[in-house]
Structures are given as C-alpha cells and as structure tokens.
Amino acid sequence: MSGQLWTFLIRRSVGAIFFVAIVSIAALVLVRLAPGDATTELALAHADRATIEAARARFGLDRPVLAQVGEWLIGLGRLDLGQSSLYSRPVADLVLERGLRTAYLGALALFVATAIGLPLGVVTGSRPHGVAAAIVTPISIALVACPPIVGVLALLLLAATTGWLSTAPGAVLVPTLALSLPLAATLERLQSQATAETLAAPDVAAAAARGVPPARLVWIHAARQSLRPVLGVYGIVIGTLFSGSLAVETITAWPGIGRLMYDALVGRDLFLVAGCALVGAVLIALGNVIADLIRAVADPRIREQL
C-alpha cells in the first residue's frame, strides 16, 4: 500500500473515532433526557416504589447525566460499555454478539445486491430498448419505490405460503433477500445509467471505431469506467443497509443490532442504546473507509486526490 493510502487511512480513522464518539454520546444523552426511564416496565408490572427506586439507583438514574456520560467515556477506554439495564449483561458482550450478526447479514446482502445489481445494470444500460431492459427496469423501479416494510412482509408471505424459504428465527435467506433486493434494484438503476453515459463517451466510441468487439467494449471498457460513480455511493449504501436492518430484523426475527437497538430504545436502556449507536457508527464509518479504498483502487484519479 502506498504512503498516500496509509495517510488517508489514518486521517479517516481519526475522523471515524470522533464520529463514533459523538454519535454514541448523543444517543446516550438523548435517551437520558427523553421522558420515561428503564423502570417503566417494572412499574407496569406493579412493582412497589421501593423496588423501583432501588432499580433507578442500580441503573445510575439518580446521578446527573454528565456524570453518567463521563463514566461511560472512561469505561469506553477500557472497552467497557456499561451494563444493560434490560438484559443485566455487559453491553459490550451484547453488542458484539448482535453486531456480528448484523455485519454478517449486511455483508451477505451487499454481496448479493452487487452480484445481481451491477451485471443487470450493465445489461440494461448497454441495451436500453432490449428485452432484458423491458423486464428488469420496471421491476427495479418497483423495488426501489417499495417501502422496506412492505417488501419484507411480501417476502414473508411468499415464504409462508409456498414453503420455499424458511421463516424460522435466525434463517438467513428471507432477511438477506429483504435487504438485498431493493439495494440490487438501486445499484441496477445507477449502473444502467452510468453504463449508458459511458457508452456514449468519445473514448468508448473511438474504441468501437478501432474494432473492439462489442462484448469487450461493454463488459471491460464501459463497465470499468461506469463503476466509478456507482462505487462512490457504496458508503451511503452501507449506511442504508444498517438503517434498513431495523425493520427487517424485527419482522424476520433476525437477532441483530437493529432489533437490539429498538428494544433498548423502547426499554430506555441508556448504555445499550449508546452501545448499539456505537456499533452502528463503527459499521458505517468502516463501510465508508472501505468504499473509499475500493474507489481509490478502481480509479487512479481518486488515488491522486487522497
């Protein structure tokens, strides 16, 4: 790896650390300031006042918010993210357990979306009036326009009525498809447009005039050039994957960080919310760095700008 890339990596990593810290602290403070606290469920379960007060003290809710933030930051230095009030477990263990599941699902969905979306985009972009484009384009538009919750429910319905896909908690196919299909459609649309523009560019027209076979022209020359703008949105795509995982994980019963964060928010579990936000921010920051690196590898002009 060149010195430029190392410098770039270090610069981005420092920025990512600040980003992660700000997101996590903001999550902690916002949940602490929001109405209600972690003792609501106890109160609804008819616990007496002494028990509720004991729980408040145990969760640190009798201390000022700044003191809690300070303690949390000190703990963060030791990779101690505090104790979950909801699960009575160390937050670090919980978020690692669930974060890995979300990362696995996200990576799988990204791989599937890329494997489907990019080649289809090249096909529809190179032959916009062909049969493939006539079939793929409306499906893509429908998938892009479809709200994620509708898509995942439709997949579940299909799985339940046909028995083709397992709907059991932890089964990976339904959540992967739920996350990857809209993403594949987005990538297909972007790649299609980029391919069409690239094929109209003078250098590609010149290559065609020099007798480069059409297949090589499309799949080597145009595809490589058109990939650059598409790779540019991968950072955003990874963020979308993380935010989309909340609904998908809840509906398909995938035990990931999105579902954990939802439970933590509803249960007003301060440290767990902060921990989940931290993992989410790390995943997004990491995704962005990786996307930038891929772009730099694919495009020498980007490398020069680093």
Place this chain on the structure above:
Amino acid sequence: MKSTRLIGFVLAVAAISGAVYLAGPNRPDNKIALHGPNTGGRLVALYSSEPKSFNRLVSPLGAEELIARLTHATLIRVNRVSGEIEPRLAREWSSSPDGLTWTFKLRDGVTFSDGVPFTSADVLFTFAALYDKRVASPTAAGLTVNDQPLKLRAVDERTVSITFPAVYGPGISMLDTLPILPKHKLQPALDAGTFRNAWGVTTPPADLAGLGPFVLKKYAPGERLLFERNRKFWLRDEAGRPLPYLDEIQIDIVPETNSEVLRLESRSADLISDKVRPEDLAALRKKESDGDIRLVDAGISTDPDVLWFNLAPGAPAAKTRPWLQQEALRHAISYAVNRQVIVDTVYLGAAVPIFGPITPGYGEWYLPDLPRTTYDSATARTLLGSIGLTDRDGDGMLEDASGKPARFSILTDKGHTLRERTAAVIQQQLKAVGLGVDVIGTDPPTLFSRYQQGNYDAILFYVTVDSTDPARTPEIWMSSGAFHFWNPLQKTPATAWEASIDSLMQRHATTLDGVERRRLFAEVQRLLSAHLPFLHFTAPKVTIAMSARLKGATPAVLDPPVLWNAEVLSVSGPLGGRQ
C-alpha cells in the same frame, strides 16, 4: 341349534360392524379417547420477546413468567380456567381457626431436575431470597399483606407453616406467583449478595435446576429457547402415565405479530404468543375451516382499555380548564360514546360493550346489573351544558364560560393499533357532541412518565392483572395506590367516595367469607359507576389460535393462555401435516 345360529348372527354383525369401522375415515378423537394423549413430539410456540433473565424473582416480565411456568413449580396453582386452587408441590394444606397460619404438607419423593431432593428448606430459601433487600424482587410486593412479609417455618422436612401478618381475603392463592427455587444451587449467590445476577441468560442450561415439567436445553439469544421434558417431573396423569406428554417445547422469538400469524397460518408453528387480533380473525377462521388450525374462545379479556382524566388537585390542565375534573364531563362522555360502534369498527365484532372495570372475564366479581349508560347524545349535551360547556359561537363546537374551546388531549400508546383506533372513534364521537379531542400517540415510557408527572389531560391505556381477585391489585383501588389512575398516591383520600372505597377494599382484603367479599366489591363497583373516575367502553373477546395437532389445551384469558398447563399438552402428527 338356535343358540348356535344366534351366536353366529351376533359374530357376523360384530365382524361387519368392525370392518365398516376400520374402513371408515380416521376418527382421531375416538383414538384419543381409547388410547389417551400421544406422548413425545415437539411443540413449536412463538413468543414476542426474549428473556432478560432465567431468574423469575428478579425479572417478572412475560417471557420470564412463561419460562418459570415451564421449568419451575409452585406450592399451589390457581387453575386459569376454573379459578380453583390446585395442589402442586404442596399435596394438602390446612389453616388455623383464625385463618392466619397455613400448614402445607409437601409431596414425597419430589426431586429437582438435577436429582437433588426437594424439601421444606427450598421453600424457606425461596421466601428468604424474595424478601432479601439486596435482591429487591419486583415480585415481593405481591407476596406481602399490609406491606408485611409472610412468616415461614419448617415444621419438618416435608411440612411448612406460613403465617400471614393479617387475615387476607385471597388467602393462599397469592402463592401461585412464586416458583420454588433450589437452595442447593442459589444459596451461595444469596449469601454473597449476587443473587440478582444469578441465572442470567448466559448461564449454561446445565447449571439451572427446577421442579417444573420441562428443563431448558438450549437458548440461542434472540432466536429460540428449547425445553426438553424434565425426566424427574413428579406429576402423573389420571391413568398413572408420567407427565409431561411432550418431549420438547421450542419457543421461537418472533417480535412482530404479522410474522407470527403468517407462521401459524403456514403451519410452521403451533401457537402464537398473544391473543388473536380482530383483523386476523377472518383469515384464521378460513384456515380453521380448512382444518389447519383451531380457534378457541377463552372468554372476555380482563384487561380492557381504560380512559381516565387527571383528577389530581392542582393538575396543570385543571387550572385553565376546571371542567376537565367535573364528574358531569365523564358521565357526558360515557353517554356520547357509542360502545357498539367501537365493538363493530375497531374490534370487528370481537368485543363486548362494558360499563365498568370488571369485565365478565373476572367471573364471580363481575356485576351484570351495574347501571349502563346507553348511547344518548342529547343527554351528553345536557350534561356538558350543566358544567358551562355550550356552543357560544354557533360553530357546532362547545366553548367554556370564558369562550375558550372545550378541547382536551388523550394520550395513548403509539403502535397499539386497537387502542389508536379506539381513540380515533372516541375523538369522532365526542366531536359530534361538540367536544374537541387531540389524540397524541407516544411510546409507553413517555406516556408513563407523563402520567407520573401528572402532565396530561386524559390517557387511554390499559393495565394487566395476573389474578382476577381484586384484592390482589390494591394499587388500583386504594387511593394510596400507584395505579389509582385518576389521582395516584394520595396521602389521604381526596373525596368521600374514595374514602368509602378504601374502607370497603380494606374489609374486602381482610375477610375470608366469599359471599361477603363479593358484596363488598359490588359496593365498590357501584361507587365507581356513580362517580365514574375512569371510563371503560369495550372488552375484547379472547380468542386463542393453535395448530389443529395440538391437544389437551385449556386456554385461559390470563397469561400465558395455553402454556400455563404445558404438562398435559400433546401433539399428534408432524407440524405442517394436515390433521
């Protein structure tokens, strides 16, 4: 010769009858009647939340309660359907003449799932853990009388004596909520002050031990719990066969109700976690007619929605709109809301109109002759006029004496569609009599926080009960209670009628005579009906859906509706196969 012919004729008839019977369609019910329930197999149930602990004393929420019902046992059990007290770990009991001291004879030969014998020491240990201040068990308050703990004494290894601080109306039924824990496993944690953290969800299943029909075999966080038959379970059925019938119970954690229903419909689950929603009933009835599932009417819910106003003296809203605390307003609303419309449009017929907090689901405590306010918008307008709310500018909406619009907000929990729709119907119907309503949806912690701070006009919410005996929920009825909706935690009763209710409930809780207890609570209900501090409109009919292969279920309105009696459940045929 004649007798030979006769015998031949009888034999021929028997043979033909037998052949016809055998050639006929399957008669599963008859088979069950002849051979008893199937043994073995795995039941697949769905549940919406995952456990936060395997220690029921420190976490009393839904999933933990369900796990406790499967893996632990109590001294006695309240039958969820009949309401009768049944022997469990205690085989018999007697009380002293004053009703204060109860002596329980424990079953012989009972062992925990790890083979260690169960003795009176385990009962004493469980109560010691329950009342330990360091444990701060949320269950403890429900096992005290007048804020005093019960006193226990081990008479011998198989006999326990429990003394109540005062005569307590519900009596020993309160023991139904307390699973007996193994002293040999948990005493060190209690001594070390770490009992709260003992048996967390990361505890290996092999380290747990219980007296219930099942033991935890595997827990995959966020995915599923797998229980297997407790081979040391001590109960047998009437025919002397060992219980439970099932080999395994698998509980899949599915947090989304639509997904649960889909899995039940596609025959990949036997049970869903909650009662059937009205909007799912039509589809499920079709599945029932196809023979895929079975729907059972368990009765009327015991936790209907309740609308209450902030009646605390000095409530912020009442300073500018004193009419919000007027009794006539609540009576007017009761007349203005057509309960049948809520039944028909929100519950699609799967509910009944109610006029007080005690629904028919409460059995003996229900008062069918309670006064009813049938829909009458003219009476509602008259009542509103009596507190100065009239249409002063001719726009069809009411204004108070100072000309300000008669408008208030109803807080409710966002995402609970039935309650949100009920609030919308109330809003619409009150608009018809000139009252403006803003419905504000929020999450439960925010709603509860605003309730505790008194920062609200009115709230539409619910409260669950784990017993139908009103004496088990004093926090609702007593003016000092934290759930005395309209004006909680009063130092002294704010009104004469609340003082009367306090007195009646006090007597109700300290009387053993069932007839007298019913009379006292009937008086409480009449006072509530007269002053209407909270309003009830409908109570849902509880329908439980289950796979057609599931046998032996006796669904109840209290949670868990089916798995409360898990040891007698059985399955016939594989999941997904038509019955």
